[in-house]
Amino acid sequence: MKAAVLREPNTSLQIEDLDLADPGPGEVRVRMVATGVCHTDASAISGAIPVPMPIVLGHEGAGVVDAVGPGVTTLHVGDHVVLSVMPSCGKCASCVTGQPWLCQVAAPVLFAGKMLDGTYRLRQDGSAVNHFFAQSSFAEYAVVTELGAAKVRDDAPLDVVAPLACGASTGIGAVLNAAHVEPGASVAVFGCGGVGLSGIMAARLAGADPIIAVDVLPNKLEMAASFGATHLVNAAQADPVQQIRDLTHGFGVDYAFEFIGRKDTMEQVIEAIHPGGHAYIVGGAPVGTRFSADALGFLFGKNVHGVVGGFTRPTVDIPRFVNLYMNGKLPLDRLVSRRYSLSEINDAFEAMHHGEVARSVIVF
Numbered sequence: 001m002k003a004a005v006l007r008e009p010n011t012s013l014q015i016e017d018l019d020l021a022d023p024g025p026g027e028v029r030v031r032m033v034a035t036g037v038c039h040t041d042a043s044a045i046s047g048a049i050p051v052p053m054p055i056v057l058g059h060e061g062a063g064v065v066d067a068v069g070p071g072v073t074t075l076h077v078g079d080h081v082v083l084s085v086m087p088s089c090g091k092c093a094s095c096v097t098g099q100p101w102l103c104q105v106a107a108p109v110l111f112a113g114k115m116l117d118g119t120y121r122l123r124q125d126g127s128a129v130n131h132f133f134a135q136s137s138f139a140e141y142a143v144v145t146e147l148g149a150a151k152v153r154d155d156a157p158l159d160v161v162a163p164l165a166c167g168a169s170t171g172i173g174a175v176l177n178a179a180h181v182e183p184g185a186s187v188a189v190f191g192c193g194g195v196g197l198s199g200i201m202a203a204r205l206a207g208a209d210p211i212i213a214v215d216v217l218p219n220k221l222e223m224a225a226s227f228g229a230t231h232l233v234n235a236a237q238a239d240p241v242q243q244i245r246d247l248t249h250g251f252g253v254d255y256a257f258e259f260i261g262r263k264d265t266m267e268q269v270i271e272a273i274h275p276g277g278h279a280y281i282v283g284g285a286p287v288g289t290r291f292s293a294d295a296l297g298f299l300f301g302k303n304v305h306g307v308v309g310g311f312t313r314p315t316v317d318i319p320r321f322v323n324l325y326m327n328g329k330l331p332l333d334r335l336v337s338r339r340y341s342l343s344e345i346n347d348a349f350e351a352m353h354h355g356e357v358a359r360s361v362i363v364f
């Protein structure tokens, strides 16, 4: 099969022929129909997130099951699935206590290039090629673990719902699963990329008001308005924390979300909430990044939370979010700004770096 391979940091992905082993016990093989291009793939390319190479990136895949391994009971050939950035074993203490995003079997392998059992399915000329998030969806086929593939309704367009594998679910889940934002709550969203815009959609669905969008790019703020932001704050023009306070009687918001992955904006979301408010760190910062908070302000009941992957329970939440899209409640279709073929994948990263797109999707 054809796959996009990264051989060295900061180089272009090369389309190469790879071998893919049959699905093992508890695994399925998926014929890829579409896969989103996420900022975390770019972080792996740049080295901000170190990964072993050569590697096939991609972790927002969606497709059709075309083979099932021994012991698979919940998926069948022909099922439409959205793959998840949060595959899990279903059996460890984190999984059994309802936190599959912390799966103790998956955590050590997701950035280590391996499948959940510590081995490889991808090979070239007999040598192992590394996996990303035990998924590697920048390829025509992928073998994934059963609980890393969420069956979705057949009538859902896979090129629209693919970003629910990671970015869209991360934004929606942060708002609905982690924060449980209630009607009338005041919300600030820092970062209006694919993740932040998904957070804005969810805040609107939850009935939040106001919804204050923060970005440094005017075109991203325009998109934010079209997804339901009630107020727009350009952080390149003036201090975003002061602008948020000005919009909230000097007090700050109930909930603030960091959907970027930067130290300065992580510190800003903590400043943007009122005493007793809740700040959520959702963006993935480069390894080694630290942030700090004003100690006296913190003393007055500020709550700061880390939310990985929107606390998504893939097989429960992804079909739920797909239904909300199909019923007109989450405009995921407008998130997908551009479609590229696999051979054009480097152009998709260029467009991301230039801030031109909310989300690009590779279609096979």
Ligand code: APR
Pocket (backbone or CB within 6 Å): 038, 039, 040, 167, 170, 190, 191, 192, 193, 194, 195, 196, 214, 215, 216, 217, 220, 235, 259, 260, 261, 262, 265, 282, 283, 284, 285, 355, 358
């Ligand atoms: N203040 C406000 N907004 C900023 C700033 C800043 N200082 N710097 C960048 N931004 C905006 C960008 O203009 C862009 O619109 O943040 C947005 C980030 O969007 P994308 O690059 O499209 O990233 P996205 O895919 O949405 O992911 C965001 O979530 O899951 C994590 O790893 C992922 O860290 C990444 C984050």
Ligand code: ZN
Pocket (backbone or CB within 6 Å): 038, 039, 040, 041, 059, 085, 166, 167
């Ligand atoms: Zn991602």
Ligand code: ZN
Pocket (backbone or CB within 6 Å): 088, 089, 090, 091, 092, 093, 094, 095, 100, 102, 103, 104, 105, 106
């Ligand atoms: Zn587990």
